[in-house]
Amino acid sequence: MNKSHRYLLPPAVIALSVALAGCQSGPTGGDETYPSKPVTVLMPYAAGGPSDLTARSISSCLGERLGQTFVVQNKAGGSGAVAMQELASAKPDGYTLGLGTAGTLVMTPMVNSLAYSLDDFTPIGVMAENPTLIVVGDDSPYENAEAFFAAAEKRPGTLTMGVPGATSPAAIELRRLKDQYDVEVVAVPAAGNAEMTTNLLGGHVDALFINDHPDVISRIDEGSFRALAATTPERLPWLPELPTLAELGFTDLVDATSVFGLFGPHDLPTPLANALEGALETCLTDPTVLEQLGENLVPAEFQGGTALGESLAEIQALYRPILEG
Numbered sequence: 001m002n003k004s005h006r007y008l009l010p011p012a013v014i015a016l017s018v019a020l021a022g023c024q025s026g027p028t029g030g031d032e033t034y035p036s037k038p039v040t041v042l043m044p045y046a047a048g049g050p051s052d053l054t055a056r057s058i059s060s061c062l063g064e065r066l067g068q069t070f071v072v073q074n075k076a077g078g079s080g081a082v083a084m085q086e087l088a089s090a091k092p093d094g095y096t097l098g099l100g101t102a103g104t105l106v107m108t109p110m111v112n113s114l115a116y117s118l119d120d121f122t123p124i125g126v127m128a129e130n131p132t133l134i135v136v137g138d139d140s141p142y143e144n145a146e147a148f149f150a151a152a153e154k155r156p157g158t159l160t161m162g163v164p165g166a167t168s169p170a171a172i173e174l175r176r177l178k179d180q181y182d183v184e185v186v187a188v189p190a191a192g193n194a195e196m197t198t199n200l201l202g203g204h205v206d207a208l209f210i211n212d213h214p215d216v217i218s219r220i221d222e223g224s225f226r227a228l229a230a231t232t233p234e235r236l237p238w239l240p241e242l243p244t245l246a247e248l249g250f251t252d253l254v255d256a257t258s259v260f261g262l263f264g265p266h267d268l269p270t271p272l273a274n275a276l277e278g279a280l281e282t283c284l285t286d287p288t289v290l291e292q293l294g295e296n297l298v299p300a301e302f303q304g305g306t307a308l309g310e311s312l313a314e315i316q317a318l319y320r321p322i323l324e325g
Helices: 003-007 010-020 050-066 078-089 102-111 145-154 169-181 193-201 214-222 270-283 287-293 305-324
Strands: 039-043 070-074 096-100 121-130 132-137 160-163 186-189 207-211 225-230 258-265
Touching (some): 039 050, 039 078, 050 258, 078 096, 078 102, 078 121, 096 121, 102 169, 102 305, 121 270, 121 305, 132 145, 132 193, 145 225, 160 169, 169 186, 169 207, 169 305, 193 214, 258 305
Parallel strands (some): 039 096
Antiparallel strands (some): 096 258, 132 225
16 A cells, blocks of 8 residues: 555544544543554464454554554454453553454354443444355265255264354354254354365265355365355355355255454544544455455445444344354
């Protein structure tokens, strides 16, 4: 990104400085302009997947827009709980942010005894939306989704499917597949796309419920992956021949799309949240970000903090009877 981009948003930084005057003090007691030092962005998953790509691309752009370094720290573990607990416990000063998902913020706290919940975070905005695909290996006996699900119905609990974490939306959708459609497929959690891919190619699972990603599309194109279905309400423009689960008769299973949101701790001051939201919205139109993330990750319309919070509250209401029942 050329140096001229650094001068696109000085008014936002100046406005933020004015808004914070008198309510935010620096180490020496004087007022400071946010951000005046590097910002940490916690990543609850391992490096190399679509969430990591999103966090790094957006963080780099935020750093350019706001004039400071945004440093991504991968802290995988506990189905996202390690990073999210650190974020929930951080000082709400804008210097610790994190990538959050429905899995890390809704599902994980519901099924584990944790010291945080959705209410412990300030939603800033959606960074990316990542569709989920069901894929098998090129040597799989299942040529299409109909064959796979027919085998699952015939032999309940024998087919396995890799998922990105035990409490990911994909894992919960497999539970709904059993509860609502009486089709039992065993979820095999992994730390991310890389581990899931290794598991499939190594013959350790029968299929994957995997986030769409350039690497996944490349494997589909070259033939090492065979795509069976998408979990989106409508067919994906870049995979127009791929049926959706809804088309296959599983009309309620459309919630596995991963939404990567930017979050701060609870009580993040409104001026900080607004400034970060504005910078994030601008970043999602930045040519470099668009090139790095591609059409399968960048949302068609920007969703700010309010919309993100409402969406997660709806998911929480949907999954609470399943996870706490």
